[in-house]
Amino acid sequence: MPSAPDFPLLCPVCRSSLRPGAxxxxxxVCGAGHSFDAAKQGYFNFLVGKGTAFEADTAEMVAARFDFLSAGHYRPLAEAVAELAAPALAGAGEGRPAVLDAGTGTGHYLRALLDRFAPGRLGSNSTESERVEGGGVRPERSGPETVPLAAIGLDISKFALRRAARMNPEALNVVGDVWQPLPVADNAVDAVTVIFAPRNAPEFARVLRPGGRLVVVTPRPGHLAEIAVQTGMLGIEPAKDERLAASLGGHFAPVVARDLDLALALGPRDVTRLAFMGPAGHHLDPSALAALEAALPPSTSVSARFRISVFAPTA
Ligand SMILES: C[S@@+](CC[C@H](N)C(=O)[O-])C[C@H]1O[C@@H](n2cnc3c(N)ncnc32)[C@H](O)[C@@H]1O
Ligand SMILES: [Zn+2]
Incomplete structure (x- = not known):
């Protein structure tokens, strides 16, 4: 948990400023006396009132996602997201650069971004190819990316937030609904990241500073196609570019997009975790998945096909 929020937070009840309490x-606490205590795992629950109807990810779905992501299969995606979000954060004005990860899940992708900006790491271009001949690395250098980020991870699932709070203790982890007004002041963040999660375009535009960036990850046609039928993941349509642009409805303009394809070789357990961790997990039968797992070969080739799209607020 951060020692104090670095960005202007708004009370989810009355929308006045929230500050650390005694x-x-x-x-x-806010000026009107609304008070929010951290859960013992360190996250805050900002869900107030009835809110919108939703189906939050279950503990089992979250555990499947945590285990699958921890195995590193999507690591290149986490690095690509961090790389594409970095310029908006490195170009932030005064104060610490700030990011909102909407639908943060277990906090996996926010972790990569926090690490990229952690003090003492190599700068932004520290790829393998920059390693010095003979096995060393270039000396550490300081630069805009060595200023630690101020970060909020928001998700509607408290099971996800428990994991995220452990994964990213330096971030403010908040249980909240992306379809409600976000608990963040206007123009307060430099980047919003949304990885396979819902997009509230007007709210993302409101909280982003001018010059900030929205980074969205969506699946492309053929994503996980090899296992879609067996695992019951069919029916989850990849987002079409036009649909993504339409969902951002007049609030954002595209800046750049990068496609990333990963050829995965997955053991049986990771195939079923992958099926269970996504939206299909809400209706998949765990006993059928266990039977599938027993029948799968030791390794299954699976293509993961992502698009990472960067948008700028239009107004
Ligand atoms: C497919 S998961 C992706 C999680 C994470 N970004 C990742 O890629 O590992 C979608 C996430 O969105 C969250 N979510 C769904 N509806 C939401 C809402 N209305 N507000 C906030 N989060 C929501 C879910 O709880 C889930 O953690
Ligand atoms: Zn209040």
């Missing part, structure tokens, strides 16, 4: 980072 016991420091474990309580947030």
């Amino acid at each position: 016991d420091g980072a474990r309580t947030l």
